[in-house]
Amino acid sequence: MIDAVIIDDERKAAEVLSIKIKELNFNIRIVKKINDPEEAVNFLSGNEIDLVFLDIEMPVKSGFDVLRASTNLDFEIIFVTGYQNYAIQAIQFSAIGYVMKPVDDDDLRLAVNNAQEKINQKKSKERNRQLLENLIHSNTNKKIGIPTMQGYEFLRLDEIIRCEGLQKCTKVVSSQGRNIISSYNIGEFLKLLEPFGFYAVHKSHIINLSKIKKYLKEGTITMDDNSVVPIARRRKQDFLEQLAKI
Numbered sequence: 001m002i003d004a005v006i007i008d009d010e011r012k013a014a015e016v017l018s019i020k021i022k023e024l025n026f027n028i029r030i031v032k033k034i035n036d037p038e039e040a041v042n043f044l045s046g047n048e049i050d051l052v053f054l055d056i057e058m059p060v061k062s063g064f065d066v067l068r069a070s071t072n073l074d075f076e077i078i079f080v081t082g083y084q085n086y087a088i089q090a091i092q093f094s095a096i097g098y099v100m101k102p103v104d105d106d107d108l109r110l111a112v113n114n115a116q117e118k119i120n121q122k123k124s125k126e127r128n129r130q131l132l133e134n135l136i137h138s139n140t141n142k143k144i145g146i147p148t149m150q151g152y153e154f155l156r157l158d159e160i161i162r163c164e165g166l167q168k169c170t171k172v173v174s175s176q177g178r179n180i181i182s183s184y185n186i187g188e189f190l191k192l193l194e195p196f197g198f199y200a201v202h203k204s205h206i207i208n209l210s211k212i213k214k215y216l217k218e219g220t221i222t223m224d225d226n227s228v229v230p231i232a233r234r235r236k237q238d239f240l241e242q243l244a245k246i
Contacts, residue, residue: 002026002119003048006033007040007066008055008080013101017053017080020103026112037061044070050119056081076115144192146172146182153180157196161211161223163189165204173225175211199242201231209242 004021008014014033021028028051034040037058044052044066052075056063063081067073078097096118097111144160145152155174164171165186172180172189182189190200200206201221207229214222219236221229231239 002028002050002116003031004028004051004053005031005040005043005049006053007037007058007063008033008053009035009037009058010055011035013055013080017103020105020108021112024105024109024112027116028112037063037066040066041069044075045072047072049075051076051078051115053078053080055079057083076118078111078115146180147184148180148182153178155180157193158208158210160193160198160208161225162208162227162229163193163198163206173223173227175224177225199239201229201235201239203232205229212243215243 006014006017008017011033014035018030018033021030031049032043034043037060041061054063054066054077056079058066061069063079067077076096078099080099080101080103082101096115099107099111143154143156145154155172159174159176161173161175163186164173166181168185170182170184170186170189172182174180186204186206190198190206193206194200197209198206199209207221207223211224212221213224213226216222219231219233221231223229
């Protein structure tokens with residue numbers, strides 16, 4: 001269920017939109033209808049909301065003013081307005097939709113579907129991140145669940161030799177000879193693996209310090225699987241200090 005709020009200074013317009021959302025059977029719960037822009041700022045700043053239906057032309061503060069004044073902008077936005085000339089500003093606020101009044105069912109359906117897709121992606125990523133953290137910090141099961149396009153693959157921490165960044169993905173190399181391509185970027189793996197003896201020798205490479213086979217002063221590291229990993233010049237001294245602790 002998606003929690004949403006409608007912000008419109010016209011009470012009747014807010015009520016009509018609320019009814020239309022219900023009639024179209026969206027998986028949306030309207031938690032509040034707000035007619036005062038100042039109240040809207042306070043509500044958005046103090047509450048976790050998935051989606052905001054926002055009017056633009058309102059007294060004292062416009063819809064854009066409400067967004068600028070809010071300390072929390074972690075939600076998707078659908079502007080619902082009677083004016084066409086605000087589209088560029090709406091895009092600048094990364095609005096997921098721009099629906100003209102009177103609201104057309106198809107236009108509303110398209111905007112809501114786009115918003116739901118974005119919200120579900122965000123929630124899925126957060127659930128995956130939490131699962132990953134729970135798995136890796138478990139005292140009874142030192143495993144990491146690696147998110148892939150198909151689901152998850154599980155490896156013990158001591159099976160991981162190194163991680164290599166590939167654009168927005170990460171290749172996880174294991175002692176079993178498997179290369180797993182994960183949808184998480186290498187920065188996410190660093191945050192999760194660093195407390196367990198892993199070290200970022202380069203912006204694109206994380207290694208398991210217990211799997212080092214050879215270090216050469218020229219700036220390369222040979223791992224247990226005989227792969228050769230470069231070490232960034234600026235990280236060399238810190239790396240040597242880490243080795244001394246093993």
